[in-house]
Amino acid sequence: MSSDRVIALIDMDCFYVQCEQRLAPNRWSQPCAVAQYNNWKGGGLIAVNYEARDRGVKRGMRGTDATALCPELHIFSVPEVRGKADLTRYRDCSHEVFAAMTQLVATLSPDIVVEKASVDEAFIDLTKYVDQLVARLDPIPAGADLKDTKLEMNADNNCGEDDDEEDVNAGTVDEKYDLTKWLDLLRDNVFAFANEIRLAFGALIVQQIRAEIATKTEFKCSAGISHNKTLAKLACGINKPNAQTILPRAGVDQFFKRMDISKVRSLGGKLGQSVKQAFGVNTMYELKCLDFIQLCRQYDQKTAKWLKEMGDGLDDEPVSDRQLSKSIGCGKNFPGKTCLTTIADIKHWVRQLCEELVERIARDKEMNKRSPKLLTVSYRLADKTGDHNSRSVPLLDEQSTADATQLVDLVMRQVFSKMAAKMDPLTNLMIAASKFVDDCDDPSHNTHKLDNYFSKVNKSQAFKTHGSASAAATDGNDPSAKRFKSFVSNTKTLKDFWTNNSTNSCNNINHNLITSEPSVSDGENGSDVEIIETNVAPNDASNNAPNNLLLNTTNTTTDNTTRIKAINHKTKSDKTMNGKPIVTKSIYEQLVRRPKRKGPPTKPGFFRRKAMQFKAEAKAKEERERLERTAKKSERWERLERQKRIEKSGKTKITGYFKPKSAISS
Numbered sequence: 042m043s044s045d046r047v048i049a050l051i052d053m054d055c056f057y058v059q060c061e062q063r064l065a066p067n068r069w070s071q072p073c074a075v076a077q078y079n080n081w082k083g084g085g086l087i088a089v090n091y092e093a094r095d096r097g098v099k100r101g102m103r104g105t106d107a108t109a110l111c112p113e114l115h116i117f118s119v120p121e122v123r124g125k126a127d128l129t130r131y132r133d134c135s136h137e138v139f140a141a142m143t144q145l146v147a148t149l150s151p152d153i154v155v156e157k158a159s160v161d162e163a164f165i166d167l168t169k170y171v172d173q174l175v176a177r178l179d180p181i182p183a184g185a186d187l188k189d190t191k192l193e194m195n196a197d198n199n200c201g202e203d204d205d206e207e208d209v210n211a212g213t214v215d216e217k218y219d220l221t222k223w224l225d226l227l228r229d230n231v232f233a234f235a236n237e238i239r240l241a242f243g244a245l246i247v248q249q250i251r252a253e254i255a256t257k258t259e260f261k262c263s264a265g266i267s268h269n270k271t272l273a274k275l276a277c278g279i280n281k282p283n284a285q286t287i288l289p290r291a292g293v294d295q296f297f298k299r300m301d302i303s304k305v306r307s308l309g310g311k312l313g314q315s316v317k318q319a320f321g322v323n324t325m326y327e328l329k330c331l332d333f334i335q336l337c338r339q340y341d342q343k344t345a346k347w348l349k350e351m352g353d354g355l356d357d358e359p360v361s362d363r364q365l366s367k368s369i370g371c372g373k374n375f376p377g378k379t380c381l382t383t384i385a386d387i388k389h390w391v392r393q394l395c396e397e398l399v400e401r402i403a404r405d406k407e408m409n410k411r412s413p414k415l416l417t418v419s420y421r422l423a424d425k426t427g428d429h430n431s432r433s434v435p436l437l438d439e440q441s442t443a444d445a446t447q448l449v450d451l452v453m454r455q456v457f458s459k460m461a462a463k464m465d466p467l468t469n470l471m472i473a474a475s476k477f478v479d480d481c482d483d484p485s486h487n488t489h490k491l492d493n494y495f496s497k498v499n500k501s502q503a504f505k506t507h508g509s510a511s512a513a514a515t516d517g518n519d520p521s522a523k524r525f526k527s528f529v530s531n532t533k534t535l536k537d538f539w540t541n542n543s544t545n546s547c548n549n550i551n552h553n554l555i556t557s558e559p560s561v562s563d564g565e566n567g568s569d570v571e572i573i574e575t576n577v578a579p580n581d582a583s584n585n586a587p588n589n590l591l592l593n594t595t596n597t598t599t600d601n602t603t604r605i606k607a608i609n610h611k612t613k614s615d616k617t618m619n620g621k622p623i624v625t626k627s628i629y630e631q632l633v634r635r636p637k638r639k640g641p642p643t644k645p646g647f648f649r650r651k652a653m654q655f656k657a658e659a660k661a662k663e664e665r666e667r668l669e670r671t672a673k674k675s676e677r678w679e680r681l682e683r684q685k686r687i688e689k690s691g692k693t694k695i696t697g698y699f700k701p702k703s704a705i706s707s
Contacts, residue, residue, distance in 0.1 A: 047266070049164070054091070055089065144253075153170050156360045190285050276288035301324060329353055371472060421468050422465040432455065434456070
């Protein structure tokens with residue numbers, strides 16, 4: 042584990058309940074819960090505050106059962122739109138929290154990295170900012186500076202030494218190390234506990250962030266500070282609510298002795314259950330005690346290595362700089378009799394989900410200037426497996442901003458078109474948009490073209506006088522000429538053009554011989570290009586100019602594009618200069634046209650590959666037939682040899698066994 046990292050996790054306490062309590066301030070400090078779909082037994086509780094938990098109310102209970110345990114419990118209801126829960130209120134509150142967090146972080150240091158983990162969680166990498174605080178010798182925080190901070194380390198750990206196994210089993214090591222004494226110990230041993238000092242600085246920064254969130258949003262939150270994401274997540278839940286916990290490296294082993302495997306990040310599903318069943322372990326400390334070879338016998342090497350590192354409290358996953366969600370999705374469960382059994386039912390709910398998804402995508406595009414490029418539809422059938430099926434469909438530019446009707450047609454055509462009229466009922470349906478791309482980074486919005494590399498100048502501006510044009514071309518100071526020469530020097534095809542000519546510069550061009558032809562209009566883009574041929578005798582040693590073309594483009598289009606079309610082929614002109622013939626070449630031949638490839642293609646085409654495949658199959662078939670003939674021939678030869686041996690011995694084969702000939706004759 043990289044013990045010099047400082048990673049924190051901030052988690053809002055009972056976030057949905059706090060969002061409702063802020064709208065009803067008289068409900069603060071009272072037992073409250075949030076229920077969804079109140080059509081049966083008061084609905085299911087999806088959030089319960091700590092005042093209600095102290096009275097026995099748990100998340101997942103039905104509303105009527107919860108009020109029986111706690112009569113003073115107040116239950117808020119989630120708004121419903123289009124027949125499903127509308128969580129817009131909670132997303133807006135989450136946006137407030139992250140806005141307050143990022144604003145403060147920006148004022149503290151640009152090196153602080155914030156990653157949005159969920160609607161109410163955020164990982165924060167404070168490593169570089171703590172480096173700055175340590176480098177400028179800021180004083181180590183005192184106990185008074187960290188008022189609501191707890192330390193997860195036993196007193197007998199002595200900041201780094203392992204606990205005695207007998208004391209642990211006897212239950213004597215249960216007293217927590219006092220935070221103030223721990224900070225004093227760090228202050229007296231700066232060099233010995235450098236990484237622990239870094240955690241203390243991180244706790245001070247996290248306390249400032251939590252205070253800023255409470256001031257701007259009225260929401261309370263908890264936090265965990267440690268050396269990686271996994272430990273920070275576990276530390277955050279130790280002293281909830283409205284508190285923060287420091288988990289140093291010295292306290293990890295003792296903490297893991299009571300930490301269930303299924304409560305650890307990424308081990309709460311099938312992998313964690315398989316580890317428990319395969320090795321009979323329940324805690325993270327028991328997982329640590331497993332040998333790497335034991336893990337390799339059960340899992341592949343990569344998974345075994347990851348499990349071993351998790352048991353040791355190691356996690357090198359970085360904190361990504363992301364404050365926006367990776368995907369936007371909406372879904373609904375259809376339990377029991379509400380399951381979807383017909384295509385019409387599926388299409389109805391696909392429309393409801395698509396309408397919500399389109400609204401959320403449009404809102405996200407307005408706020409964050411991004412568009413999705415992938416649409417994923419997942420559903421679960423009420424069959425024996427109960428597994429989720431998913432299908433991803435790429436979104437084109439026009440589809441990412443399409444209305445709900447177009448999105449419904451896309452989903453039904455790509456996902457549910459092949460389903461039979463009679464099918465297994467659907468118990469879950471979800472549609473999500475992902476692979477977001479910033480609008481400024483979208484290639485479809487990029488209008489820069491290669492021909493914009495050249496400056497668009499007027500003929501009257503470029504060649505006002507013969508003298509100015511000649512001087513600009515002679516000394517090479519013309520900006521357009523410089524760009525053209527740079528473009529030619531960096532293009533392989535054009536570089537060959539420079540090297541194959543006996544002259545390779547634009548000096549001493551005799552502009553008296555420049556003849557202009559009418560401009561060629563590009564019918565596709567409507568831009569006019571004037572082609573001015575420069576005819577110079579190639580054998581004239583006094584003129585070091587190539588058989589070149591000076592380009593003067595006049596743009597007449599709104600899309601600012603220019604295409605060059607040439608007409609002439611390579612010909613010899615009747616014109617002469619100093620008694621020598623002048624050779625002209627078209628720009629198409631000199632710059633664009635490439636020589637034909639000689640010899641067979643490097644990669645065979647479709648029909649060639651098919652022919653090669655058929656030939657290989659025929660050869661393999663012929664080889665199989667040859668082997669069969671050889672085997673049959675060998676078998677026939679062996680049968681004949683066996684018959685000869687039988688005849689020579691004076692016996693013949695009768696009904697499966699041999700008898701002498703005398704017995705047969707008698």
